[in-house]
Amino acid sequence: MNRDDIRKLLKFTRTHEWVLLKSDNIAVVGISDHAQSVLGDIVFISLPEVGSSVSSSQDCAVVESVKSASDVYAPLSGKIRAINTALTNDTQEINRSAYDNWLFEIEFSNPEELNNLLSIEEYEYFVKSTDYVD
Numbered sequence: 001m002n003r004d005d006i007r008k009l010l011k012f013t014r015t016h017e018w019v020l021l022k023s024d025n026i027a028v029v030g031i032s033d034h035a036q037s038v039l040g041d042i043v044f045i046s047l048p049e050v051g052s053s054v055s056s057s058q059d060c061a062v063v064e065s066v067k068s069a070s071d072v073y074a075p076l077s078g079k080i081r082a083i084n085t086a087l088t089n090d091t092q093e094i095n096r097s098a099y100d101n102w103l104f105e106i107e108f109s110n111p112e113e114l115n116n117l118l119s120i121e122e123y124e125y126f127v128k129s130t131d132y133v134d
Contacts, residue, residue: 010099011117014126015057015073018099019117025109028102029075031063034127036098039065042091047083048104054080056113061103063094075117078108 011019016035019027036042044064054060054074061072082105087093093101108114118126 008120010120011075011114012120012123012126013073013075013117017072017075019075020102021114022105025078025111026081026105026107027076028105029072030102031072031094031098032123033098035063035070036094039063039070040067040095041065042094045087045091045094045103047085047088048074048080050080050083052080054078054106056110056116072103074106076106076108076113077110078106081105081107 009020011021012032013019016032018030018032020030021027042063042065044062046062046064048054048060052060054077056074056077058074059071060074060080063070063072084102084104087101087103
């Protein structure tokens with residue numbers, strides 16, 4: 001599967017997170033390529049605690065760049081199952097390939113929240129209609 005095919009499987013938030021469903025109630029979450037390009041060189045990542053519960057739209061992680069710090073919001077309500085600790089050692093991986101580097105895995109509890117996520121086409125339209133990161 002090529003990169004464009006993978007991007008079509010992703011869902012997005014208006015706060016620039018991406019979501020990839022792994023199963024009926026498990027998803028991995030990262031930040032969009034647009035977000036990493038606006039942030040610039042990422043120098044620090046604070047990830048949520050495994051086992052913690054999060055609500056949709058709740059800030060649960062932080063990505064810091066040489067320009068600024070940006071909250072990462074949970075796209076779905078549920079429990080954090082895993083974090084990508086490799087990113088804390090090499091934060092630049094997100095700059096190199098935002099869609100290949102997830103931040104955390106969530107076991108989501110409300111599948112209806114998936115309806116709030118955007119397709120790649122909807123997200124790209126949203127990004128073009130705004131010129132800033134929320």
